[in-house]
Amino acid sequence: MTKQITICVFGDIVGKIGRKALTKQLPIIKNKFKPDLTIANVENLAHGRGITEKSLLEISDAGIEAFTSGHHVWENKMGAPLLNSPKWSARLIRPMNVDPKLPGKGWVKLSIKNQNIYLLNLQGQLYMPQNGSSPFLTFDRFWQEQQPNPDKDILIIDLHAETTSEKMAFANYVDGKATLVFGTHTHVPTADPKILPGGTANITDVGMVGSYDSVIGFEKNSSIKRFLNITAAPYKLQEKGLTEINGLIITVNLDSHKVTVLKQIREIVDI
Numbered sequence: 001m002t003k004q005i006t007i008c009v010f011g012d013i014v015g016k017i018g019r020k021a022l023t024k025q026l027p028i029i030k031n032k033f034k035p036d037l038t039i040a041n042v043e044n045l046a047h048g049r050g051i052t053e054k055s056l057l058e059i060s061d062a063g064i065e066a067f068t069s070g071h072h073v074w075e076n077k078m079g080a081p082l083l084n085s086p087k088w089s090a091r092l093i094r095p096m097n098v099d100p101k102l103p104g105k106g107w108v109k110l111s112i113k114n115q116n117i118y119l120l121n122l123q124g125q126l127y128m129p130q131n132g133s134s135p136f137l138t139f140d141r142f143w144q145e146q147q148p149n150p151d152k153d154i155l156i157i158d159l160h161a162e163t164t165s166e167k168m169a170f171a172n173y174v175d176g177k178a179t180l181v182f183g184t185h186t187h188v189p190t191a192d193p194k195i196l197p198g199g200t201a202n203i204t205d206v207g208m209v210g211s212y213d214s215v216i217g218f219e220k221n222s223s224i225k226r227f228l229n230i231t232a233a234p235y236k237l238q239e240k241g242l243t244e245i246n247g248l249i250i251t252v253n254l255d256s257h258k259v260t261v262l263k264q265i266r267e268i269v270d271i
């Protein structure tokens with residue numbers, strides 16, 4: 001029997017409605033694709049801003065096994081220390097290329113079916129709130145220091161970035177080294193899952209798990225007010241309604257180390 005590993009990733013989970021949608025739909029998705037590892041981006045997990053232990057437990061119980069994030073992850077001051085906690089830090093990461101004084105680490109090494117899986121989190125530099133160091137050069141440093149073997153190890157990168165150009169340039173920069181580069185942060189899925197010439201699977205943005213009738217997961221009128229310069233208007237989140245679940249499935253053949261399945265997930269459920 002061919003040895004293979006199937007990995008399922010989801011983009012930014014936005015608030016309670018996103019957590020509820022995932023809890024409802026993940027058993028069905030898992031039953032269909034039988035992933036060996038399920039990853040999600042949690043920067044907006046707790047009411048759109050950062051993480052809490054309760055919200056992490058909720059999606060961990062639902063079946064998410066590893067957690068990437070982005071610039072919002074430190075915004076919940078109660079939750080930020082979880083990035084350094086023994087309980088979570090083996091499977092919860094934040095971008096590597098930020099101020100090293102911020103809690104957390106930028107990559108972890110997982111072992112699934114005796115297979116090494118490096119999971120990395122990087123952040124873009126263009127139009128991002130915290131302008132960290134270059135994700136390109138940070139990746140190079142990681143590659144030199146850790147020396148993963150692209151013929152044996154699986155390397156998955158969440159590139160948390162705003163612009164499609166930076167994300168596509170980065171994916172091509174690491175083509176042949178990474179197994180999968182998936183973009184997060186814009187909350188809008190791009191229709192471009194592809195395998196690059198060197199074998200790296202890529203999607204520019206995997207999209208969010210959050211409210212469907214919204215502006216990137218937030219209640220739309222609260223968002224529109226901010227564009228009308230009513231800057232004091234707080235972001236609001238809807239508690240119920242249609243919710244979109246955006247993700248990606250890849251299967252890696254462990255003999256050839258090639259990605260054999262690359263499939264986008266987009267489901268809309270009523271919460």
Ligand SMILES: [Fe+2]
Binds near residue numbers: 012044070186187
């Ligand atoms: Fe986000």
Ligand SMILES: [Fe+2]
Binds near residue numbers: 070072160184185186
């Ligand atoms: Fe973000």
